[in-house]
Amino acid sequence: xxxxxxxxxxxxxxxxxxxxxxxxxxxxxxxxxxxxxxxxxxxxxxxxxxxxxxxxxxxxxxxxxxxxxxxxxxxxxxxxxxxxxxxxxxxxxxxxxxxxxxxxxxxxxxxxxxxxxxxxxxxxxxxxxxxxxxxxxxxxxxxxxxxxxxxxxxxxxxxxxxxxxxxxxxxxxxxxxxxxxxxxxxxxxxxxxxxxxxxxxxxxxxxxxxxxxxxxxxx
Amino acid sequence: xxxxxxxxxxxxxxxxxxxxxxxxxxxxxxxxxxxxxxxxxxxxxxxxxxxxxxxxxxxxxxxxxxxxxxxxxxxxxxxxxxxxxxxxxxxxxxxxxxxxxxxxxxxxxxxxxxxxxxxxxxxxxxxxxxxxxxxxxxxxxxxxxxxxxxxxxxxxxxxxxxxxxxxxxxxxxxxxxxxxxxxxxxxxxxxxxxxxxxxxxxxxxxxxxxxxxxxxxxxxxxxxx
Numbered sequence: 001x002x003x004x005x006x007x008x009x010x011x012x013x014x015x016x017x018x019x020x021x022x023x024x025x026x027x028x029x030x031x032x033x034x035x036x037x038x039x040x041x042x043x044x045x046x047x048x049x050x051x052x053x054x055x056x057x058x059x060x061x062x063x064x065x066x067x068x069x070x071x072x073x074x075x076x077x078x079x080x081x082x083x084x085x086x087x088x089x090x091x092x093x094x095x096x097x098x099x100x101x102x103x104x105x106x107x108x109x110x111x112x113x114x115x116x117x118x119x120x121x122x123x124x125x126x127x128x129x130x131x132x133x134x135x136x137x138x139x140x141x142x143x144x145x146x147x148x149x150x151x152x153x154x155x156x157x158x159x160x161x162x163x164x165x166x167x168x169x170x171x172x173x174x175x176x177x178x179x180x181x182x183x184x185x186x187x188x189x190x191x192x193x194x195x196x197x198x199x200x201x202x203x204x205x206x207x208x209x210x211x212x213x214x215x216x217x218x219x
Numbered sequence: 220x221x222x223x224x225x226x227x228x229x230x231x232x233x234x235x236x237x238x239x240x241x242x243x244x245x246x247x248x249x250x251x252x253x254x255x256x257x258x259x260x261x262x263x264x265x266x267x268x269x270x271x272x273x274x275x276x277x278x279x280x281x282x283x284x285x286x287x288x289x290x291x292x293x294x295x296x297x298x299x300x301x302x303x304x305x306x307x308x309x310x311x312x313x314x315x316x317x318x319x320x321x322x323x324x325x326x327x328x329x330x331x332x333x334x335x336x337x338x339x340x341x342x343x344x345x346x347x348x349x350x351x352x353x354x355x356x357x358x359x360x361x362x363x364x365x366x367x368x369x370x371x372x373x374x375x376x377x378x379x380x381x382x383x384x385x386x387x388x389x390x391x392x393x394x395x396x397x398x399x400x401x402x403x404x405x406x407x408x409x410x411x412x413x414x415x416x417x418x419x420x421x422x423x424x425x426x427x428x429x430x431x432x433x434x435x436x437x438x439x440x441x442x443x444x
Contacts, residue, residue: 128347183398
Protein backbone atom coordinates (compact mmCIF):
# COMPACT_ATOMS: atom_id res chain seq x y z
CA UNK A 1 0.00 0.00 0.00
CA UNK A 2 1.67 3.16 -1.12
CA UNK A 3 1.45 6.21 1.07
CA UNK A 4 0.20 8.51 -1.66
CA UNK A 5 -3.25 6.96 -2.01
CA UNK A 6 -4.21 7.31 1.63
CA UNK A 7 -7.49 8.94 0.59
CA UNK A 8 -8.97 5.63 -0.45
CA UNK A 9 -7.51 3.15 1.99
CA UNK A 10 -9.08 1.87 5.16
CA UNK A 11 -7.21 3.55 7.94
CA UNK A 12 -5.40 1.47 10.55
CA UNK A 13 -5.84 2.10 14.27
CA UNK A 14 -2.80 4.34 14.41
CA UNK A 15 -4.03 6.56 11.59
CA UNK A 16 -7.42 6.80 13.27
CA UNK A 17 -5.82 7.77 16.57
CA UNK A 18 -3.77 10.33 14.75
CA UNK A 19 -6.90 11.72 13.09
CA UNK A 20 -8.60 11.94 16.50
CA UNK A 21 -5.67 13.82 17.98
CA UNK A 22 -5.70 16.30 15.13
CA UNK A 23 -9.46 16.73 15.50
CA UNK A 24 -9.20 17.31 19.25
CA UNK A 25 -6.56 19.97 18.73
CA UNK A 26 -8.62 21.68 16.05
CA UNK A 27 -11.76 21.62 18.18
CA UNK A 28 -9.96 23.12 21.15
CA UNK A 29 -8.44 25.84 18.96
CA UNK A 30 -11.85 26.61 17.46
CA UNK A 31 -13.45 26.82 20.90
CA UNK A 32 -10.76 29.19 22.11
CA UNK A 33 -11.11 31.28 18.97
CA UNK A 34 -14.84 31.43 19.52
CA UNK A 35 -14.44 32.71 23.04
CA UNK A 36 -11.76 35.31 22.57
CA UNK A 37 -10.92 35.95 18.93
CA UNK A 38 -8.06 34.58 16.91
CA UNK A 39 -5.38 36.88 18.21
CA UNK A 40 -5.48 35.33 21.62
CA UNK A 41 -5.51 31.59 20.98
CA UNK A 42 -3.68 30.28 24.00
CA UNK A 43 -1.67 27.20 23.22
CA UNK A 44 -1.52 26.06 26.84
CA UNK A 45 -5.30 26.26 27.00
CA UNK A 46 -5.71 24.40 23.71
CA UNK A 47 -3.44 21.62 24.95
CA UNK A 48 -5.23 21.48 28.27
CA UNK A 49 -8.68 21.32 26.66
CA UNK A 50 -7.70 18.69 24.11
CA UNK A 51 -5.59 16.72 26.59
CA UNK A 52 -2.80 16.53 24.05
CA UNK A 53 0.91 17.15 24.39
CA UNK A 54 2.89 19.98 22.91
CA UNK A 55 4.95 17.51 20.85
CA UNK A 56 1.79 16.19 19.27
CA UNK A 57 0.70 19.68 18.23
CA UNK A 58 3.98 20.25 16.41
CA UNK A 59 3.82 16.80 14.87
CA UNK A 60 0.37 17.42 13.39
CA UNK A 61 0.47 21.10 12.56
CA UNK A 62 4.13 22.05 12.50
CA UNK A 63 3.63 25.18 14.60
CA UNK A 64 1.13 27.30 16.48
CA UNK A 65 0.58 29.20 13.23
CA UNK A 66 -0.11 25.91 11.43
CA UNK A 67 -2.84 25.05 13.93
CA UNK A 68 -4.31 28.56 13.78
CA UNK A 69 -4.40 28.42 9.97
CA UNK A 70 -6.06 25.01 9.89
CA UNK A 71 -8.67 26.22 12.37
CA UNK A 72 -9.36 29.38 10.38
CA UNK A 73 -9.69 27.47 7.10
CA UNK A 74 -12.16 25.13 8.74
CA UNK A 75 -14.15 28.03 10.12
CA UNK A 76 -14.45 29.68 6.75
CA UNK A 77 -16.08 26.79 4.96
CA UNK A 78 -16.39 23.75 7.24
CA UNK A 79 -20.00 24.20 8.29
CA UNK A 80 -21.13 25.65 4.99
CA UNK A 81 -20.31 22.56 2.96
CA UNK A 82 -22.90 20.53 4.90
CA UNK A 83 -25.64 23.03 4.10
CA UNK A 84 -24.56 23.06 0.48
CA UNK A 85 -24.78 19.27 0.22
CA UNK A 86 -28.42 19.36 1.36
CA UNK A 87 -29.21 22.25 -0.97
CA UNK A 88 -27.65 20.62 -4.05
CA UNK A 89 -29.54 17.39 -3.32
CA UNK A 90 -32.79 19.35 -3.25
CA UNK A 91 -31.89 21.23 -6.42
CA UNK A 92 -31.10 17.94 -8.19
CA UNK A 93 -34.71 16.80 -7.63
CA UNK A 94 -36.25 19.93 -9.10
CA UNK A 95 -38.23 19.51 -12.34
CA UNK A 96 -39.55 23.00 -13.05
CA UNK A 97 -38.72 26.66 -12.55
CA UNK A 98 -41.55 27.00 -9.97
CA UNK A 99 -40.14 24.10 -7.95
CA UNK A 100 -36.68 25.63 -8.07
CA UNK A 101 -38.00 28.92 -6.69
CA UNK A 102 -39.79 26.98 -3.96
CA UNK A 103 -36.46 25.33 -3.02
CA UNK A 104 -34.84 28.79 -2.95
CA UNK A 105 -37.65 30.09 -0.70
CA UNK A 106 -36.92 27.29 1.75
CA UNK A 107 -33.20 27.90 1.46
CA UNK A 108 -33.75 31.57 2.33
CA UNK A 109 -35.63 30.49 5.47
CA UNK A 110 -32.79 28.12 6.38
CA UNK A 111 -30.26 30.91 5.79
CA UNK A 112 -32.09 32.94 8.46
CA UNK A 113 -31.85 30.26 11.17
CA UNK A 114 -29.68 30.94 14.23
CA UNK A 115 -27.22 28.20 13.21
CA UNK A 116 -26.59 29.74 9.84
CA UNK A 117 -26.39 33.22 11.36
CA UNK A 118 -23.60 31.93 13.61
CA UNK A 119 -21.91 30.38 10.56
CA UNK A 120 -21.81 33.77 8.89
CA UNK A 121 -20.05 35.25 11.91
CA UNK A 122 -17.52 32.40 11.73
CA UNK A 123 -17.02 32.85 8.02
CA UNK A 124 -16.50 36.61 8.20
CA UNK A 125 -14.13 36.25 11.16
CA UNK A 126 -12.15 33.61 9.27
CA UNK A 127 -12.06 35.66 6.07
CA UNK A 128 -10.76 38.67 8.01
CA UNK A 129 -8.04 36.55 9.60
CA UNK A 130 -7.06 35.07 6.23
CA UNK A 131 -6.89 38.28 4.17
CA UNK A 132 -3.47 39.43 5.38
CA UNK A 133 -1.90 35.92 5.25
CA UNK A 134 -1.01 34.94 1.70
CA UNK A 135 -0.80 31.15 2.07
CA UNK A 136 -3.89 30.87 4.22
CA UNK A 137 -5.80 33.09 1.81
CA UNK A 138 -4.73 30.89 -1.08
CA UNK A 139 -5.94 27.84 0.81
CA UNK A 140 -9.39 29.22 1.57
CA UNK A 141 -9.74 30.54 -1.97
CA UNK A 142 -9.03 27.04 -3.29
CA UNK A 143 -11.58 25.54 -0.85
CA UNK A 144 -14.11 28.15 -1.87
CA UNK A 145 -13.52 27.50 -5.58
CA UNK A 146 -14.43 23.83 -5.08
CA UNK A 147 -17.54 24.93 -3.26
CA UNK A 148 -18.52 27.28 -6.12
CA UNK A 149 -17.89 24.42 -8.56
CA UNK A 150 -20.26 22.13 -6.64
CA UNK A 151 -23.05 24.71 -6.59
CA UNK A 152 -22.42 25.54 -10.26
CA UNK A 153 -22.77 21.87 -11.25
CA UNK A 154 -26.17 21.68 -9.61
CA UNK A 155 -27.45 24.83 -11.34
CA UNK A 156 -25.76 23.79 -14.59
CA UNK A 157 -27.89 20.64 -14.79
CA UNK A 158 -31.01 22.79 -14.42
CA UNK A 159 -29.80 25.11 -17.15
CA UNK A 160 -29.35 22.15 -19.47
CA UNK A 161 -32.92 21.08 -18.71
CA UNK A 162 -34.27 24.55 -19.50
CA UNK A 163 -35.36 25.13 -15.88
CA UNK A 164 -33.21 28.26 -15.66
CA UNK A 165 -32.14 30.77 -18.29
CA UNK A 166 -29.99 29.16 -20.98
CA UNK A 167 -27.25 31.79 -21.22
CA UNK A 168 -26.44 32.02 -17.53
CA UNK A 169 -22.84 31.67 -16.33
CA UNK A 170 -23.65 29.17 -13.57
CA UNK A 171 -20.36 29.39 -11.73
CA UNK A 172 -20.46 33.18 -11.62
CA UNK A 173 -24.04 32.90 -10.38
CA UNK A 174 -23.00 30.44 -7.65
CA UNK A 175 -20.29 32.87 -6.50
CA UNK A 176 -22.70 35.82 -6.64
CA UNK A 177 -25.37 34.05 -4.61
CA UNK A 178 -23.03 32.51 -2.04
CA UNK A 179 -21.42 35.92 -1.53
CA UNK A 180 -24.81 37.58 -1.16
CA UNK A 181 -25.78 34.95 1.43
CA UNK A 182 -22.70 35.76 3.49
CA UNK A 183 -23.50 39.47 3.29
CA UNK A 184 -26.80 38.91 5.13
CA UNK A 185 -24.55 39.32 8.15
CA UNK A 186 -24.75 43.11 7.76
CA UNK A 187 -28.53 43.01 8.08
CA UNK A 188 -28.43 40.33 10.83
CA UNK A 189 -26.45 42.57 13.18
CA UNK A 190 -28.48 45.74 12.62
CA UNK A 191 -31.02 46.14 15.42
CA UNK A 192 -33.65 47.89 13.27
CA UNK A 193 -33.79 45.48 10.36
CA UNK A 194 -35.88 42.38 9.88
CA UNK A 195 -33.85 40.36 7.37
CA UNK A 196 -36.22 37.35 7.48
CA UNK A 197 -38.74 39.42 5.58
CA UNK A 198 -36.90 42.29 3.87
CA UNK A 199 -33.52 40.78 3.03
CA UNK A 200 -35.10 37.51 1.91
CA UNK A 201 -37.63 39.32 -0.25
CA UNK A 202 -35.00 41.38 -2.10
CA UNK A 203 -32.93 38.25 -2.60
CA UNK A 204 -35.90 36.25 -3.84
CA UNK A 205 -36.89 38.91 -6.37
CA UNK A 206 -33.30 39.05 -7.57
CA UNK A 207 -33.17 35.27 -8.00
CA UNK A 208 -36.37 35.25 -10.01
CA UNK A 209 -35.10 38.05 -12.27
CA UNK A 210 -31.75 36.38 -12.83
CA UNK A 211 -32.81 32.75 -13.23
CA UNK A 212 -36.17 32.85 -15.04
CA UNK A 213 -35.79 31.39 -18.56
CA UNK A 214 -36.23 33.66 -21.59
CA UNK A 215 -39.89 34.04 -22.63
CA UNK A 216 -39.29 31.97 -25.79
CA UNK A 217 -38.11 29.04 -23.72
CA UNK A 218 -41.35 29.05 -21.72
CA UNK A 219 -43.63 28.38 -24.70
CA UNK B 220 -8.80 55.55 -10.72
CA UNK B 221 -7.21 55.46 -7.31
CA UNK B 222 -7.69 59.19 -6.84
CA UNK B 223 -11.40 58.58 -6.37
CA UNK B 224 -11.01 56.86 -3.05
CA UNK B 225 -7.35 56.60 -2.39
CA UNK B 226 -6.67 60.03 -0.94
CA UNK B 227 -5.24 60.28 2.53
CA UNK B 228 -7.63 62.94 3.70
CA UNK B 229 -9.06 62.23 7.08
CA UNK B 230 -12.60 61.00 6.69
CA UNK B 231 -13.69 63.13 9.65
CA UNK B 232 -15.96 60.51 11.15
CA UNK B 233 -18.48 62.23 13.33
CA UNK B 234 -16.47 65.44 12.92
CA UNK B 235 -14.07 64.33 15.66
CA UNK B 236 -10.79 66.26 15.80
CA UNK B 237 -8.00 64.00 17.01
CA UNK B 238 -4.80 64.94 18.76
CA UNK B 239 -1.96 64.59 16.19
CA UNK B 240 -0.18 61.99 18.33
CA UNK B 241 -3.37 60.00 18.64
CA UNK B 242 -3.90 60.17 14.90
CA UNK B 243 -0.28 59.14 14.24
CA UNK B 244 -0.67 56.10 16.49
CA UNK B 245 -3.91 55.12 14.77
CA UNK B 246 -2.41 55.53 11.30
CA UNK B 247 0.63 53.42 12.18
CA UNK B 248 -1.59 50.71 13.70
CA UNK B 249 -3.83 50.60 10.64
CA UNK B 250 -0.81 50.41 8.34
CA UNK B 251 0.66 47.56 10.37
CA UNK B 252 -2.71 45.81 10.43
CA UNK B 253 -2.99 46.07 6.68
CA UNK B 254 0.48 44.72 6.11
CA UNK B 255 0.43 41.74 8.44
CA UNK B 256 -2.92 41.23 10.14
CA UNK B 257 -4.16 42.16 13.53
CA UNK B 258 -2.67 39.24 15.42
CA UNK B 259 0.83 40.45 14.75
CA UNK B 260 0.60 44.16 15.45
CA UNK B 261 3.98 45.01 16.84
CA UNK B 262 3.87 47.62 19.54
CA UNK B 263 7.45 48.72 18.91
CA UNK B 264 6.90 49.16 15.20
CA UNK B 265 3.76 51.21 15.75
CA UNK B 266 5.62 53.50 18.16
CA UNK B 267 8.52 53.88 15.78
CA UNK B 268 6.30 54.56 12.75
CA UNK B 269 4.19 57.03 14.67
CA UNK B 270 7.31 58.59 16.19
CA UNK B 271 5.81 58.66 19.69
CA UNK B 272 6.59 57.18 23.09
CA UNK B 273 5.08 54.12 24.72
CA UNK B 274 3.36 56.33 27.28
CA UNK B 275 1.30 57.97 24.52
CA UNK B 276 -0.56 54.77 23.74
CA UNK B 277 -1.77 54.62 27.31
CA UNK B 278 -2.38 58.34 27.54
CA UNK B 279 -4.50 58.50 24.37
CA UNK B 280 -6.12 55.08 24.30
CA UNK B 281 -5.76 53.53 27.76
CA UNK B 282 -4.45 50.23 26.45
CA UNK B 283 -3.05 48.41 23.43
CA UNK B 284 -6.39 46.67 22.95
CA UNK B 285 -8.24 50.00 22.92
CA UNK B 286 -5.86 51.31 20.25
CA UNK B 287 -6.46 48.19 18.16
CA UNK B 288 -10.23 48.54 18.56
CA UNK B 289 -10.17 52.18 17.53
CA UNK B 290 -8.04 51.30 14.50
CA UNK B 291 -10.44 48.53 13.45
CA UNK B 292 -13.50 50.76 13.81
CA UNK B 293 -11.82 53.53 11.83
CA UNK B 294 -10.78 51.09 9.14
CA UNK B 295 -14.29 49.81 8.69
CA UNK B 296 -16.22 53.03 8.91
CA UNK B 297 -13.89 55.09 6.73
CA UNK B 298 -13.97 52.39 4.05
CA UNK B 299 -17.78 52.38 4.05
CA UNK B 300 -17.88 56.17 4.06
CA UNK B 301 -15.51 56.53 1.10
CA UNK B 302 -17.41 53.93 -0.88
CA UNK B 303 -20.65 55.74 -0.20
CA UNK B 304 -19.33 59.22 -0.94
CA UNK B 305 -18.07 57.98 -4.27
CA UNK B 306 -21.50 56.57 -4.95
CA UNK B 307 -24.32 58.96 -4.32
CA UNK B 308 -23.13 62.19 -5.95
CA UNK B 309 -25.22 62.21 -9.14
CA UNK B 310 -27.96 59.71 -8.34
CA UNK B 311 -30.48 62.47 -7.56
CA UNK B 312 -30.47 63.72 -11.14
CA UNK B 313 -31.93 60.49 -12.49
CA UNK B 314 -35.35 60.85 -14.14
CA UNK B 315 -36.24 57.41 -15.52
CA UNK B 316 -35.91 53.69 -14.77
CA UNK B 317 -33.60 53.21 -17.77
CA UNK B 318 -31.37 56.01 -16.53
CA UNK B 319 -31.34 54.41 -13.06
CA UNK B 320 -30.06 51.11 -14.47
CA UNK B 321 -27.51 52.95 -16.62
CA UNK B 322 -26.35 54.90 -13.58
CA UNK B 323 -25.80 51.68 -11.62
CA UNK B 324 -24.06 50.10 -14.60
CA UNK B 325 -21.48 52.91 -14.53
CA UNK B 326 -21.15 52.74 -10.74
CA UNK B 327 -20.60 48.98 -10.76
CA UNK B 328 -17.90 49.39 -13.39
CA UNK B 329 -16.11 51.82 -11.09
CA UNK B 330 -16.60 49.47 -8.17
CA UNK B 331 -14.59 46.86 -10.03
CA UNK B 332 -11.49 49.07 -9.83
CA UNK B 333 -8.60 47.97 -7.67
CA UNK B 334 -8.98 50.83 -5.20
CA UNK B 335 -12.52 49.63 -4.47
CA UNK B 336 -11.26 46.09 -4.06
CA UNK B 337 -8.92 47.45 -1.39
CA UNK B 338 -11.89 49.09 0.34
CA UNK B 339 -13.69 45.73 0.36
CA UNK B 340 -10.64 44.05 1.85
CA UNK B 341 -10.54 46.70 4.57
CA UNK B 342 -14.24 46.38 5.29
CA UNK B 343 -14.17 42.59 5.46
CA UNK B 344 -11.04 42.56 7.64
CA UNK B 345 -12.35 45.11 10.09
CA UNK B 346 -15.85 43.64 10.24
CA UNK B 347 -14.51 40.14 10.87
CA UNK B 348 -12.15 41.38 13.57
CA UNK B 349 -14.95 43.25 15.34
CA UNK B 350 -17.52 40.48 15.56
CA UNK B 351 -16.00 38.73 18.57
CA UNK B 352 -15.33 41.90 20.56
CA UNK B 353 -18.57 43.12 22.14
CA UNK B 354 -17.63 46.81 22.62
CA UNK B 355 -16.21 47.16 19.16
CA UNK B 356 -19.06 45.22 17.60
CA UNK B 357 -21.58 47.70 19.04
CA UNK B 358 -19.56 50.56 17.66
CA UNK B 359 -19.38 49.09 14.18
CA UNK B 360 -23.11 48.36 14.25
CA UNK B 361 -23.88 51.96 15.26
CA UNK B 362 -21.57 53.40 12.60
CA UNK B 363 -22.93 51.09 9.95
CA UNK B 364 -26.48 52.01 10.89
CA UNK B 365 -25.70 55.65 10.12
CA UNK B 366 -24.50 54.65 6.67
CA UNK B 367 -27.67 52.72 6.01
CA UNK B 368 -29.59 55.88 6.90
CA UNK B 369 -27.40 57.98 4.62
CA UNK B 370 -27.65 55.54 1.73
CA UNK B 371 -31.43 55.43 2.02
CA UNK B 372 -31.78 59.19 1.37
CA UNK B 373 -31.21 59.10 -2.41
CA UNK B 374 -33.53 56.08 -2.65
CA UNK B 375 -36.28 58.04 -0.88
CA UNK B 376 -35.60 61.02 -3.10
CA UNK B 377 -36.05 58.91 -6.24
CA UNK B 378 -39.15 57.29 -4.77
CA UNK B 379 -40.68 60.75 -4.40
CA UNK B 380 -39.87 61.39 -8.07
CA UNK B 381 -41.49 58.11 -9.09
CA UNK B 382 -38.28 56.60 -10.47
CA UNK B 383 -38.04 53.96 -7.71
CA UNK B 384 -40.96 51.84 -6.53
CA UNK B 385 -42.44 53.71 -3.52
CA UNK B 386 -43.27 50.44 -1.74
CA UNK B 387 -39.58 49.55 -1.28
CA UNK B 388 -38.29 50.07 2.25
CA UNK B 389 -35.30 52.33 1.51
CA UNK B 390 -33.22 51.54 4.57
CA UNK B 391 -33.43 47.76 4.44
CA UNK B 392 -32.76 47.83 0.72
CA UNK B 393 -29.71 50.03 1.33
CA UNK B 394 -28.45 47.44 3.85
CA UNK B 395 -29.09 44.63 1.39
CA UNK B 396 -27.27 46.47 -1.37
CA UNK B 397 -24.28 47.61 0.73
CA UNK B 398 -23.91 43.99 1.85
CA UNK B 399 -24.03 42.79 -1.74
CA UNK B 400 -21.30 45.27 -2.72
CA UNK B 401 -19.07 43.98 0.08
CA UNK B 402 -19.70 40.39 -0.96
CA UNK B 403 -18.11 41.03 -4.35
CA UNK B 404 -14.87 40.32 -2.51
CA UNK B 405 -15.59 36.57 -2.78
CA UNK B 406 -15.82 36.81 -6.59
CA UNK B 407 -12.79 39.17 -6.71
CA UNK B 408 -10.68 36.59 -4.90
CA UNK B 409 -11.83 33.62 -6.95
CA UNK B 410 -9.38 32.65 -9.71
CA UNK B 411 -12.12 31.78 -12.24
CA UNK B 412 -14.75 34.51 -11.77
CA UNK B 413 -14.60 37.67 -13.83
CA UNK B 414 -16.77 39.85 -11.64
CA UNK B 415 -16.69 42.82 -14.03
CA UNK B 416 -18.90 40.78 -16.33
CA UNK B 417 -21.38 38.38 -14.78
CA UNK B 418 -21.27 39.65 -11.18
CA UNK B 419 -22.22 43.16 -12.33
CA UNK B 420 -24.94 41.85 -14.65
CA UNK B 421 -26.57 39.83 -11.87
CA UNK B 422 -26.39 42.84 -9.60
CA UNK B 423 -28.01 45.09 -12.21
CA UNK B 424 -30.84 42.61 -12.69
CA UNK B 425 -31.28 42.44 -8.92
CA UNK B 426 -31.49 46.24 -8.76
CA UNK B 427 -33.98 46.39 -11.64
CA UNK B 428 -36.21 43.70 -10.13
CA UNK B 429 -36.29 45.39 -6.74
CA UNK B 430 -36.30 49.10 -7.46
CA UNK B 431 -38.20 49.74 -10.69
CA UNK B 432 -41.87 50.55 -10.15
CA UNK B 433 -44.36 47.73 -10.92
CA UNK B 434 -45.38 49.20 -14.30
CA UNK B 435 -41.88 48.69 -15.67
CA UNK B 436 -41.19 45.52 -13.70
CA UNK B 437 -41.79 43.01 -16.52
CA UNK B 438 -38.96 44.68 -18.36
CA UNK B 439 -35.95 42.90 -16.89
CA UNK B 440 -32.70 44.81 -16.65
CA UNK B 441 -31.12 42.56 -19.28
CA UNK B 442 -33.72 43.69 -21.81
CA UNK B 443 -32.96 47.33 -21.15
CA UNK B 444 -29.30 46.71 -21.80
